[in-house]
Amino acid sequence: MSNDTSRTDGSATVTPKSAYHHGDLRAQLIAAVRDLIETRGPDGFSVAEAARRAGVSSAAPYKHFKDRPEILRGVVSEAMDRLRAAMEAGAAAHPVGSLEAVAAIGLAYVDFARSEPGVFRLVFGLTEGHENAPELQQKGEGCFGVVVQGAAACLNLSPSDPEVQRRAYMLWSFVHGHSFLHIDMKTKVTTARIDDWDYLMTISRAILAS
Amino acid sequence: MSNDTSRTDGSATVTPKSAYHHGDLRAQLIAAVRDLIETRGPDGFSVAEAARRAGVSSAAPYKHFKDRPEILRGVVSEAMDRLRAAMEAGAAAHPVGSLEAVAAIGLAYVDFARSEPGVFRLVFGLTEGHENAPELQQKGEGCFGVVVQGAAACLNLSPSDPEVQRRAYMLWSFVHGHSFLHIDMKTKVTTARIDDWDYLMTISRAILAS
DNA sequence: AAGATATGTGAGCGGTGCTAACTTTGGCTT
DNA sequence: AAGCCAAAGTTAGCACCGCTCACATATCTT
Structure with missing residues (x-):
């Protein structure tokens, strides 16, 4: 699967929607969560809102993370x-x-x-x-x-x-x-x-x- | 290990005699929350569960605290x-x-x-x-x-x-x-x-x- | 071309924060 | 003592959240 073009390094160069369906949703979720934590405090973040910011349904994050703590761990x-x-x-x-x-x-x-x-x-x-x-x-x-x-x-x-x-x-x-x-x-x-x-x-x- | 509940709270201090309906629910809630935080981590606590431990309904805490953060502040x-x-x-x-x-x-x-x-x-x-x-x-x-x-x-x-x-x-x-x-x-x-x-x-x- | 697999959606369950309206309790005024 | 009234509790309920399940779709492998 690695013979293709760009690496998923979160560089976010130009096109965020070039890969599978959405782009690198995982990285975008982490970025959204980071932003939420910074603006609303560590507790005032929800998976649902992070998903909303990334433009996906509230169930999508669970294709990339097991549960809420795992998202935090990613951040x-x-x-x-x-x-x-x-x-x-x-x-x-x-x-x-x-x-x-x-x-x-x-x-x-x-x-x-x-x-x-x-x-x-x-x-x-x-x-x-x-x-x-x-x-x-x-x-x-x-x-x-x-x-x-x-x-x-x-x-x-x-x-x-x-x-x-x-x-x-x-x-x-x-x-x-x-x-x-x-x-x-x-x-x-x-x-x-x-x-x-x-x-x-x-x-x-x-x-x-x- | 006498359970000496000496809550130095700003308002009604230790008034064991009065005990409206329940006793000093406020202090008991704080104790329950403290215990929950210690056993389940700072995030794994809920007002509902603290109320359950104190033997009251899930709405009772809101007669003593404005919201969840205020309970934490009490702790x-x-x-x-x-x-x-x-x-x-x-x-x-x-x-x-x-x-x-x-x-x-x-x-x-x-x-x-x-x-x-x-x-x-x-x-x-x-x-x-x-x-x-x-x-x-x-x-x-x-x-x-x-x-x-x-x-x-x-x-x-x-x-x-x-x-x-x-x-x-x-x-x-x-x-x-x-x-x-x-x-x-x-x-x-x-x-x-x-x-x-x-x-x-x-x-x-x-x-x-x- | 045809699965297999990864990635998305929508519906839905149980739990939670909090509010509203109501009932009970007990101290205070008269 | 009678009775008011605020304090302290209850149930019901709304909106949201975490998470799961069944299903739809896109990409990879062969």
Whole structure:
């Protein structure tokens, strides 16, 4: 089935209705759900409405997803891909092993949380379904791996070194908490307000140089 | 295990004698919802089922709560009261101004997240409704205030000092991230596994002594 | 050309959020 | 004490949602 023309990579180049009946309905549903989650909150989304937005009947989604949670898992999976890509891109913009590279990873994380708070919360709130979703587990570990890589390069140690893992965990913990607090109390705690980059550099230095 | 139903609700507090038709249905509904959230996940709860557990019709809850989100807000409000009490109790178990007091605040936070992961996630995932709920905002600031108090005592500065606020924010960010990662990837990242108390002491020292 | 299979539709079942109209309860006024 | 009246509960019901089933149609394989 792969000898034909374009790949279904969600590029959405020109014609969304070139494949089977509808186009790549699966990708369009995920996009619709993502949008709904972002605008109406993680709970205010329904499969029916996503189908409506995609222009199909309310039963069509179930040809591509087993049930509602599986759709959410699809959204999370896609989001994790983008999150990891953003983190890697952030790291790649700075010299390997530099503190700046580590801080850039954290900044990508925070930026992601701020630009898509609904999806971000979903990613880390969907852990109920994680048990049966090794793919998500794997992608989560992949994201953590980016932090580990950065920390290892910075410390000039092997990524498998427990000390590296420990510091990476501390880094992630900090950045994760900062992201969550940031999107939770948006403009609150203004007295403690700080520039993200300075903050992340300070944190990275404190954790990787002790 | 005496079932001590002490609901510190804004309006009619504990009035066991009156009990109109049913008793304090409001408190019982909140308890039922809390239990449902903890066992079936934050999404797998329905007002109907909570009413069923409380032994009333499915319309009865709407005499006490405007809608579903308001019930959730009630659960969050009650949970925040307990969280703050736990944090204060943790701090009170150690000398004022000691690093141990600060670490104990963090430990209470982590323990709360671990013992009620569903409710914990709800507390910080319900921020969509926070805008119209100044009561929750206020209680959130109250919890933050406990951390600020601890940091201020430790640094021998005023709680209103920006530097204190900044450090308190860092502490909270760290503990919050640690809690979330902890309940998310329960047994994962085992290589980085650490004793909570040691971890929190290390963090507290790092943040409050630089 | 002819299945086989993937992808869509419409009808429909049970459950849910919420409202409306009604009944019961018990405190408060007189 | 009589009686009003608001609080607190009930049943009935609407609209929507998740999901399934039977069926229609488009594409792939042979």
